[in-house]
Amino acid sequence: MHLAYPAVLSALLFCTGLYGVLARRNAILVLMSVELMLNAVNLNLVAFDVWLSRAAEETLHSGQALALFTIAIAAAEIGIGLAIVLAVYRNRGTSDIDRLRDTAEGHEPDDPDSDATGREAPAPRAAGEKAEATA
Amino acid sequence: MTLAAAAGTAAHATTTTAAETHGFLSPTGVEIAFLLVGLVTLGAAVITVTTRQLVHAALWLVVALGGLAVEYLLLTAEFIAWVQVLIYVGSVVVLLLFGLMLTRAPIGRSPDADSGNRWIALAVSVAAAGALVWVVVDAFRTTWIDLDGAPAGSTEVTGASLFQHWVLPFEALSVLLLAALVGAIVLSRRAKADAATRASATRRGTEGTR
Structure with a gap:
């Protein structure tokens, strides 16, 4: 097999995930795009390991070992990431990462336009969520 | 010439x-x-x-x-x-x-699934895709993978290389998985514990006023 096929597929998948990370608003969709990027890296690792295991005399199969480690780390990352997203949703009532601007410069929390767009709606939902969590 | x-x-x-x-x-x-x-x-x-x-x-x-x-x-x-x-x-x-x-x-x-900067994101990803595909195709134009013979990634080969050469990273990865497990439990428990203490505090406050 030509080595360019898996390499080009992995590059295109990585850029698809890059678009998703940059363009999506929901935090869970951003996590999905991160998974796509990690999978593109895994495909690269496996393809180059298969190539080198035939081209080289002695190989450590480091590409496949690193791909396995990446899969395990991605599973851990998705667990922690979803726990963080759920904690943010429980406190704020939204998982929209465009509204989480508390530490951004130039966007004050009592900004009038952000008040108009998003500050009013999440507050009662967050309160309801709190009551549900305590019940 | x-x-x-x-x-x-x-x-x-x-x-x-x-x-x-x-x-x-x-x-x-x-x-x-x-x-x-x-x-x-x-x-x-x-x-x-x-x-x-x-x-x-x-x-x-x-x-x-x-x-x-x-x-x-x-x-x-x-x-x-x-x-x-x-x-x-x-x-x-x-x-x-x-x-x-x-x-x-x-x-x-x-x-509102996409944010307002999706066209900038599209431009960035298309530029990255073009650059990466060009570089990769130019670099590996005359390289072939030999897929004949024994499979390069069977369970026997992968397990032997993993437990001969990569034992220490494997064990470190198990510790990392344990840390991720504990971290996820802590992250999902803390808000509930805070809410419970706040609820009990408010209950105590209402009982005090009563």
Whole structure:
């Protein structure tokens, strides 16, 4: 097999995930795009390991070992990431990462336009969520 | 002049030998299968990042990850393929669906799934794709993977290399998984404990006023 096929597929998948990370608003969709990027890296690792295991005399199969480690780390990352997203949703009532601007410069929390767009709606939902969590 | 001509003929000779041994314009069956499954995978990935229905994005992610497992099988990396099916398709997508449900994602089309900077994101990703594909194709134009013989990624080969050369990173990874487990439990428990203490404090306060 030509080595360019898996390499080009992995590059295109990585850029698809890059678009998703940059363009999506929901935090869970951003996590999905991160998974796509990690999978593109895994495909690269496996393809180059298969190539080198035939081209080289002695190989450590480091590409496949690193791909396995990446899969395990991605599973851990998705667990922690979803726990963080759920904690943010429980406190704020939204998982929209465009509204989480508390530490951004130039966007004050009592900004009038952000008040108009998003500050009013999440507050009662967050309160309801709190009551549900305590019940 | 003669040097350049000699270099040109040498380059021509190498390309012709490569074309003779591998068939540059006549792809093998494995390449055709890889190309078709790759098109399906890439299409599913594009739908995943562009659809406006959040649950459909998770379901198309299943197609993309399963297609990648088939690509691993075509590359004779069997163990990675089954690990991919078990962990990604089995657990990660289920976790993502649970996350979508717990954050009360809308079932139908949500008009604000994409942020306002999607055209900048599209430009950045298209530029990155163009640069990466150009570099990769230019670098590995005359490189072929030899897929004949014993599979390069069977369970025996992968296990032997993993437990002969990579034991220490493997154990460190198990510690990392334990840390991630404890971290997820702490992250999901703390808010509930805070809310419980606040609720008990308010209850005590109301009892005090009463």
